[in-house]
Structure formats: C-alpha cells, structure tokens
Amino acid sequence: MIIEAQNIRKSFGTLEVLKGVDIVIGQGEIVSIVGTSGAGKTTLLQILGTLDRADSGHLHIDGTDITTLNNRRLAEFRNRRLGFIFQFHRLLPEFTALENVMIPALIAGMSRSEAALEAEHLLAELNLKERATHKPSELSGGEKQRIAVARALINRPAIILADEPSGSLDSTHKEELHALFFRLCREMGQTFLIVTHDEKLAAGTDRILRMHDGLLTSD
Numbered sequence: 001m002i003i004e005a006q007n008i009r010k011s012f013g014t015l016e017v018l019k020g021v022d023i024v025i026g027q028g029e030i031v032s033i034v035g036t037s038g039a040g041k042t043t044l045l046q047i048l049g050t051l052d053r054a055d056s057g058h059l060h061i062d063g064t065d066i067t068t069l070n071n072r073r074l075a076e077f078r079n080r081r082l083g084f085i086f087q088f089h090r091l092l093p094e095f096t097a098l099e100n101v102m103i104p105a106l107i108a109g110m111s112r113s114e115a116a117l118e119a120e121h122l123l124a125e126l127n128l129k130e131r132a133t134h135k136p137s138e139l140s141g142g143e144k145q146r147i148a149v150a151r152a153l154i155n156r157p158a159i160i161l162a163d164e165p166s167g168s169l170d171s172t173h174k175e176e177l178h179a180l181f182f183r184l185c186r187e188m189g190q191t192f193l194i195v196t197h198d199e200k201l202a203a204g205t206d207r208i209l210r211m212h213d214g215l216l217t218s219d
Contacts, residue, residue, distance in 0.1 A: 001060075002027045002158060002191050003048060008057035010043055017043045018054070019214035027158075030185045030192040032202035035211035041195045042163055044211070048193065049161040050078045062158045079108050083152030083190075087164035089144040091136040091151075097123065097143075098132040101150045108155050115154070122150040126180070142173030149180065153188075160184075162194045166201065178204065 003025035010018040017040050025031055033041045046052040047059070050066055059066040062081055069077060083104075091100045098119050105115035123129050126146045136144055145165065152160055162181075166174040178201050185192050194205065202208050210218040 001025065002062050003193070004058075004060045005048065006058045008044065008047060008054045008059065010040075010047060010052070010054050017214055018047070020057075021211075021214075021216050023048070023209065023216060025191060025193060028185065028189045028191060029207065030181065030205045031194070031207045031209060032205040033193065033195045033209045033211060034197070034199070034202050039211040040214040041211050045161055045163055045193065045195050049082055049084060049159075050074055051084075079104060080155055081158050083155070083157040083160045085145075085148050085152050085160065085162040085165045089136070089148040091144055091147060093136050096133050096135055097128065097139065097147045100136070100147060101154055104151060105154045118154055119150065122153055123147070126150055140173075141170075142176060145173070145177055146180065149177075149184075153184070153190075156188075157190065159191045159193065162192065162196075164196060165194065166196070166198060174198065174201075 001024050003023065005021065005023045008018050008021040009016070021044060033045065035041050043052070047054050064077060066074070098116065101119035101122060102115040105118060106112065110118070120129070120132065123132050126149065128143060128146055128150070131139060131143055139147070166177045181192055181194070182204065184190065194201065196202055209216055
C-alpha cells in the first residue's frame, strides 16, 4: 500500500471538516474522490499530499510515517515523492514552459543541465516540444495544463495528486487530459489520486471514493 490513512480528522475553528477518514491506496492505482462541494474532498487531498496536517490520525505514505517529519523534512519528502496538479495551472508567467517544468527538479538539487534535459524529455512525451520556449501567456489552456502535468512528473514522484485538474478546460481538452492521466498511470506505474466532479473521469478510474459531510461513505 502506498497510502494508508487512519481516522484522519481536521477542523477549522468549530467546523469539523474531516470526521475520521480511513483510506488505503495501492501502488499504481488511479483513484478518484467525488462528492458535493463542502464534503471535505480537497481538505483530505491536501492532508494526503502533506500540504496540511491533520488534527489527529495516522498517515503513512510510501512507507514513511508522515507524522514524525518536521517541516523541513516534510518539504523535502513532498518535493521528491509527490507531484501536484491543480485546477488552474499555477505556472509562473515570467518563465518559459521549459523553465516552469524544471523548477521542482532544481529545488530537489538537480543540476540545471540535468533538469533541462529531463524537462525537454517530458515536454516531448506530452507533445509540447515546440512550446518549450513559450511563456504561459502564449499557450492554450490545454497546453498549460499539460505543462503543469510535466512539472508534476519531473522528479518521478511515486504519487500524483490532482484537484479538479480538468475543471477549467473545455470538453475536448478535458478528454485529452484524462487520456493522458490513464496513459501515464499505465506506462509509468505512478499512483494517481484525483478529486473531481467529472463523473466520466471518475468512472474510468480503478476506484471511486465517495465523500459526504466529512466522511468516506463508499469505496
């Protein structure tokens, strides 16, 4: 199991958002989390992605007990073992596509030349080689999201966590992005955990986790 969480609880003030969630994800699975707005999906994803800490509970990711890591070690773990894709690409506007993809690798300590080679390879894999020197303002929405995927992949993380990754795209670009996720999962063996309102995307995943009112109601 690559993710094992037990009795995860999280409150914001008096509002209890997660009320004791248990979840187990296997290596190489592509799993969707669905539910109405406010059900706790994004909060759960942020905790599983170590972007936030649970108030209580146990979380092991890729054999590491996350609760034992201080902030510095947690940031290092996150950079090397996890990749993130958000609804909006969050590319830095002043950098080219290639430079945006390189950033996590440079943070991880890779040399600039090695990072550039790896970024170029990923852009080629995602049919973006010709866009390497373009800045985000010169790219389509679908291209920007694929660049965000390349950025998430550059450190070869064990897990990709995606929060409404196709929510800002039109139907054509949605289908292209979804097909890309399934291909990457199959070819690279990475685990994908996707929060989505898109029932078509969810239906194609290995498992659907449904949340309601801070609880996992079905698997």
